[in-house]
Amino acid sequence: MLDETLTALADPTRRAILARLASGEARVTEVAKPFAISLNAVSKHIRMLEKGGLVRRRIAGRDHYLTLNPKGLDEAAQWIEEQRALWQWRLAELDRVLKENPNG
Amino acid sequence: MAEFSITHTYQAAPERVFDAWLNPAVARLFLFATPAGEMIRAEVDARVGGRFTFTDRRPDMGDVLHTGEYLEIDRPRRLVFTFGVPQFNPDMTTVELDFAPAANGGCQLTLTQRQVPDEWADRSKEGWTKITASLEGALEGKKAQAWA
Numbered sequence: 001m002l003d004e005t006l007t008a009l010a011d012p013t014r015r016a017i018l019a020r021l022a023s024g025e026a027r028v029t030e031v032a033k034p035f036a037i038s039l040n041a042v043s044k045h046i047r048m049l050e051k052g053g054l055v056r057r058r059i060a061g062r063d064h065y066l067t068l069n070p071k072g073l074d075e076a077a078q079w080i081e082e083q084r085a086l087w088q089w090r091l092a093e094l095d096r097v098l099k100e101n102p103n104g
Numbered sequence: 105m106a107e108f109s110i111t112h113t114y115q116a117a118p119e120r121v122f123d124a125w126l127n128p129a130v131a132r133l134f135l136f137a138t139p140a141g142e143m144i145r146a147e148v149d150a151r152v153g154g155r156f157t158f159t160d161r162r163p164d165m166g167d168v169l170h171t172g173e174y175l176e177i178d179r180p181r182r183l184v185f186t187f188g189v190p191q192f193n194p195d196m197t198t199v200e201l202d203f204a205p206a207a208n209g210g211c212q213l214t215l216t217q218r219q220v221p222d223e224w225a226d227r228s229k230e231g232w233t234k235i236t237a238s239l240e241g242a243l244e245g246k247k248a249q250a251w252a
Contacts, residue, residue, distance in 0.1 A: 003193060010219035084108050086138070087215055091112040093134035094124055098116045101130075 001053055005076040008052030013037070014045050018054060021068040028064045109216045118203040118211040122180035125201065126150040136160055136170040136187075152177055156185070172196070195219065 008014055013035060020031055032042040046066065049055040053072040058065040114121050124130045132146035136158040144167065145159035151174065158170045172187030175198070183201040188194070198218045206212040 003195065006219055007195065080108055083217065084110060087217065088110055088112070089139065090134045090137060091110065091213065091215065093137060094121070095112065095114055097130060097133045098114060098120060098124065 002075050002079055004048075005052040005054060005072060006079070008048045008054055009076060011045065011048075013042075014049055017042075017045060017049060018068065021055060021066055025058075025065050025067045028066060031066060107216065107218045109214055111212060111214045113206050114211045114213065115208070116211060117209055118180040118205055121211045121213055122183065122201075122203050125183055126177070128156075132158065138162060140164075141168070150174065150177065156187075168192075 009018075016035075017031055020026060020034075028043065028046065029039070031046070032039050035042055046055065046057075050057060053075075054069055055072075056067050056069050058067070125135060126148055128146040128148045131148065132143040135146075137143055138160055141160040141162040143158060144161045145157060147158075148154075148156045154174050156172060156174070160168045160170070162168055168189060169191060170187050170189055172185050174183070174185045176182055176184035180203050182203070184198065186196045186198050188196040196219075200216040200218070202214045202216075204212045204214070
């Protein structure tokens with residue numbers, strides 16, 4: 001799931017959709033309106049967000065409503081924190097190496 | 105959101121900090137290293153379009169290969185490369201390094217990590233398939249090289 005979540009987040013259109021849904025539930029057609037791409041293309045993006053566990057769909061009659069899944073970001077956020085901590089450790093190691101070898 | 109930036113200030117000149125990333129004898133001591141791991145392989149082809157391979161031997165996971173390509177080499181200001189860990193993930197990550205002069209002849213390094221955007225992802229996947237295939241042979245029974 002983590003891979004799908006990170007892939008879902010790696011696109012600006014999808015991040016914009018998430019930002020829109022942060023203000024609350026919306027119909028798919030509403031979400032698609034501001035984008036210059038086709039409804040079909042937006043639907044593909046929405047499916048990737050669903051696959052990534054970030055968005056949930058509720059069907060009422062002919063309308064599809066989307067909501068943000070707040071828990072969906074947790075695993076990704078945790079992974080990012082781990083990556084960040086690992087790189088910070090590596091940058092600190094570089095510091096140590098440079099200090100131990102002033103001429104190297 | 106799968107992106108972040110961190111900074112670190114060094115008391116060494118930007119040229120020294122920059123060179124550390126491309127010199128395999130130095131890079132193996134920190135780049136793609138982990139606290140419990142041992143870097144058993146570090147190969148660098150330091151040019152734009154050149155590739156690198158770092159293999160970190162970990163107690164829990166065995167040998168973890170990191171490989172990628174240099175996209176920008178602008179010494180001593182900026183270094184950009186992609187990397188992936190083919191055993192676990194066909195996706196690639198981009199790391200951007202910006203080296204700025206800091207007080208007293210030091211260097212402030214900003215590291216930004218990004219996921220490779222969709223439009224490049226398909227090309228990357230194809231590339232990774234080829235890389236993984238050619239690496240299989242290279243991985244079998246190859247001893248770690250000693251770096252001077």
